[in-house]
Amino acid sequence: MTQSFEPVIIGFTCNWCSYRAADLAGTARIKYPPNVRLIRLMCSGRLDPTFVFKALANGADGVMITGCHPGECHYIEQNYKALRRFQLMRRTLQGFGIDPARIRLVWASAAEGARFASEVASFVEEVRALGPLNWGKNGSVPARAAEAAMEKEEVPA
Amino acid sequence: MSDYILYPGCSMEASARAYYDSLKAISKPLGLNLREIEDWNCCGATEYLSVSKTPAYALIARNLALASNQANETHSVVAPCSACYLNLAKADYYMREQPKLGKTVNEALAAGNLHYVPGSLDIRHLLDVIVYDIGLDSVEKKVVQPLTGLRVVPYLGCMVPRPDYDHHWSDHEFPVELDFLLKVLGADVVDYPLKTECCGGHMPQISPSTAFEMLRRLISTADERDGDVMVTICPMCQLNIDGYQGEMNQFFGTNYHMPILFFTQLMGLAFGIEPKELGFGLELVSARNVLDTLGVKAPPETPPAPPRRPRKPEGLPMPTPLTKPQIEALKKEVVK
């Protein structure tokens, strides 16, 4: 299982720097593993810890939070709030027996497509090494997702 | 009482005994508590690193490893000798920068069940500690006999200010810490642009004529600027300028008489400590003139006004030189 284990990672990007870094990685055709699925926020300061817990509870193996470099936030200093929440989140997750390495904070400017790609790659490997989280087993996955999972069976591959 | 681990190095016990004696003498009034590293070894001086890298680093790192074993509340290692300071700092820095080197060195150390975590120690030069930890204000408080009227030439040599891995100095090319310290002692500090020039190091053995020219530049400039005495922080510089001044004079047919002392010796004098306790008389180019200058002058009640460069009335005004707080601010800037 663990050899072929493909982690699912939810990535949060800010509209101004890291999402554009992802765009740049694209336009520059820099390859990175397909395991990360991105969500665009306006700012890393919008990152609500609920999102992270939700992602982990819903079957993500890791969460990547990205934003502008400190001091370069387009909202002046909101990424510092993201940093502080990140640090407290790690401590809280530890209490849940979740390896803090499963969430990573990455600063990437709009010019750092390559950096974004390499961070994704290294994070995927790190999480792969940690193994599947599949949190909560049965039960904690909300009805709708379960239902959709069933739906999936019927889809001709 | 501020505690430090002391790495004396070989010169302190031989050629630079004056440095060691005076350091011991002033550390009490300064509240400096220096704990010598037990079983320390040679720092490899200036040659070994260019001969064979790994063993040289291992040799240096052994001292660091011992120091960190013996370190309890303090993690600052003080090296009064500039070569020792540079080597310790260099080893620490490159073990940090090049993990591979760090690994090999620690493998070597493992043979003696030693290990050093790069960056775990704070490696400082004595001058840095006195100026920035103890602080010029507290030094000033200890001055009982200001060095009034003594024209001193601050000379640092090349090894302490450069490359300044962890930004301890106000500037790599023209650090002014020593100038400020001597000012605080009440001395008349000569503007000495050559303060970080090379003294020739081991040139006297390799090519005396080259060495003499280098010494001549240093000494003649100090002399032209009416320096009574050169003040250094480096045993090598002291040795060269003191020991080869005679031969240099012969070589050029000059007759310079430029004594060179360690800054700790002058601090001792200013603190009113007996010259003999401070290793006076050990120098080859006699520094009696220093004692005379001070001997005749009784210490005035109020510190004398700072020396002012006379300005021609119709001349254009000069920009004011940076003050110490400004320099410290800039120093912080550089660090960030």
Next chain:
Amino acid sequence: MTDNIENTSPSDAQEKIGVYVCHCGTNIAGVVDVVQVANWAAQSLKHRGVVIAREYKFMCSSPGQDLIEKDIKELGLNRVIVAACSPHLHEKTFRTACANAGLNPYLCEMVSIREQVSWVHTDKVAATEKAKAAISGGVERVRHHVPLQPIIVPINPATLIVGGGIAGIQSALEIADAGFHVYLVEREPSIGGHMAQFDKTFPTLDCSACILTPKMNSVGTHPNITLLTWSEVEKVDGYVGNFSVTVRKKARKVDEELCTGCGICQEKCPKKVIDNVFEAGLGYRKAIYTPSPQSVPNRPVIDVPNCTYYEKGTCKACDIFCAPKAIRFDQEDQILTLNVGNIILATGYELFDARRIPNYGYGRLPNVFTSLEIERLTNAAGPTNGNVVMRDGKTTPKTVGIIHCVGSRDKNYNNYCSVICCMQSLKFAHLVHERTGAQVYNFYIDIRAAFKDYDEFYQRVLDEGTMFVRGKVAEVTDVPRNENERGKLIIQVEDTLVGKQRRIPVDMVILSAGLEPRKDSKEVAKTFGISCSVNGWFIEKHPKLDPIATMTEGIFIAGCAQGPKDIPASVAQGAAAAARVLGRIEQKEMALEPVRASVIEEKCSGCRICNGLCPFNAITFHEDRMVTEINPALCQGCGTCVAACPAGAITGTGFSNDQIMAQIEGLLMMNIEPEAVTA
């Protein structure tokens, strides 16, 4: 537990979602099996409200857009998902398409399967699966979208310009000439900025004063310009269209109305002070002064710390000789409140403090000068009436060394290039040679003479016999090594073209010091709610496509405050900023993106957690009702407060909790099949 996803999630019935998958030629289709993706969406997202899923070669093409518009009209779609390129590219396109078909544009969501999938992945199966996941996320998200309307704010036609340098002057005149009111705030007693200190301007060498003074005067006399010199902005409230700015008008101690600017007071004032600002420390002024005879306004200020009267309580020479009795020793600072619609920041630069490089000797060696000092020396109105002399005030230098890149392109100080130094140094080379016939050496890293007529000027200076030594100067010393060095300044440099060390003795050294941001630029940025680069230059909205605006609506930047630039560039940017402001004024109102945060008052308990979080001061607390309110026009939509509210009382349109939580669920409905990827 109450889960607001479940509660607020609209029932499947009311969603009619259309999913449109773009091939982008082969850009997407080459890697992602778009047909399979579309079929999958149609089938397995049916129960999520997807009524139609199509794929098309180029969705952004007009036939592609027509496809969407047609479906909206015929199938009555009320949500649209476009799986194509990055929303930064075509979000506007597709939202407009929806609007054309009568659907609120904010009910359309883009899913990036090009930049984030086809272009960055090679494994077709995995890429296709990821595209499906992304779409499923988009679908879940869009179900929670609500129609939004842009926020319309009126634009106050008055404009505030901060900084009376050439950039600010240009902006002020453009706007004032267009017939709208301008408040020009300048920190110093007179406008003119650095340009007023210069003698000649490169590359044309026309006299700085000759071209600047007329502009300064028209600012001073313009009916549409309220000139506030010796004043500083203290506080900025409000938002685009309607800022309320607090300005401190420092006490001049002179009644500007009564004063005629005759200058007798300056004549009679007994107190000589070194002028560190206008004369760059090379000259003197009185304790009551105007920076220069051309000052605008031509009204003196009393330098209180240096004035004998304030020191000793006697003197009053100025007062005694002032015919109109305009001296007001008891005058107090004034606090003014200005209401403006837009703000242009043109706060300029500061010269790099050359004393920071002690081995170049500035401040230590008398005959080492900075570029600004030389500007004053060469200036006919300067302390030496334009005679280039050494520090002793009379001797003319026979050899002069000009060192480039002092404090620039140097990792010990500033990494960036200060842009103007090369041309400025060439100008000095020319002027000094012209005035003194001295032999001039330039020590440079690279000569950067880009732009119109610049390189020609370089050629000209070369032809005048100026020496150019390529290499970074190690030190400037007065310690001779031989007799012909004695009494000179020796420049120690590695000549990288010859490949050897050289010692060049000169009489005078000119340090072409770099440009640095104003010391207080970071505080200024905070006051105006814009951002600063690490160096301290103001950050523009986009480095290429919008170097004029900032991230904060209604605040524009011009001149060196945004980064080092020369006079033509500053003027151009000043004019451009003015044009942008005029455009706004003409529209009379503007629409703001409705991505905004708002407080649900009944849920707000007034804990004030959020109160300190907004850098745009959009959050206000009402002590009386103990609730927090967010000003939608000030809010920039970052959502930090939404995430911070412990009571969940703050909602953010466009990026609501429901939307993001649903997107997370959607993205995670699909799990990666290991074999699929390894296949």
Next chain:
Amino acid sequence: MTAKPKFAMYWAASCGGCEIAVLNIHEKILDVDANFDVVFWPVAMDAKYKDVEAMEDGSILLTLFNGGIRNDENEHIAKLLRKKSKILVAFGSCANEGCIPGLANLSNSHEIVETAFNTISTDNPNKVYPMASYSMPEGEIHIPTILPVLKTLDQVVDVDYYMPGCPPESHQIEAVVDLVVKVLQGKAQLPPKGSVIGAGNSTVCDECQRARNVKTIKSFERIWGVAPDPALCLLEQGIPCNGPATRSGCNARCPTAGAQCIGCYGPAEGVVDYGARLVSAFASVIDAKEPEEIDAILDGLVDPTGQFYRFNLAGSLLRAAAPAWKAESTHEKEKA
């Protein structure tokens, strides 16, 4: 008599405080008796499960269910009462969000049993452990088996109303009793299914009288370590008060009494994860930008998970810690 609608109350994994709280409504309890026929209330009267099983489905009008689902007996009764009741109310923090018993979700069931039967605080010299079943002359007897993860009521059955609090404040219970009576008399409407009753929609700060300002936290303090200003917001004084995120309804009892709110009324209206709100809120107002500095401040928050999830763990998004889930997965296997 028989006309009176039927009332039931059940006590699952909880401390019994909820039952006391109901009795604590003083003479109002008579209204309950006057308007209801109490058919099942193990704490207050004798009743057998078989009696309940014998009842018609939906024959009980109102059931107040307190306590979390810790063992299969709890689960069975929850399902049974759901079947038999028209209105099922999750009564008190345990049934709502797991409460203190829910904290056991940080460890697996084995550890829990160990703690109960084999720690210094337990006098159990012969290490006697409970057994699921035991055969004796009368036949085999069973005790309920513990579930690996404590569940909240609505994680096992459909719940009509939620009434938070540990325990619910008596004035709130009175209000609800009044409401229900009014509804019975046709004088009032029931709130929409799924809504929270007997509590406010805002947070504790709404009812807290302490003055508050813009918050910036330089350090977190423990309540017993400081003498807090009685008039000022506790959080502003660095005391981790959960008030800002906790549903109002208790009249801010704790902050008024000088203790920080620990969150027994659970999340405010519409909040998905109580702890996450606090993580975000606390972190947002920390006054630091450097990671080290931030960590230093966060060190003051001992046991963040406990701080943020004391009452809400079982009801949170993550619901339980890794060890408990591991047990759960093995448990599932055993079942299969």
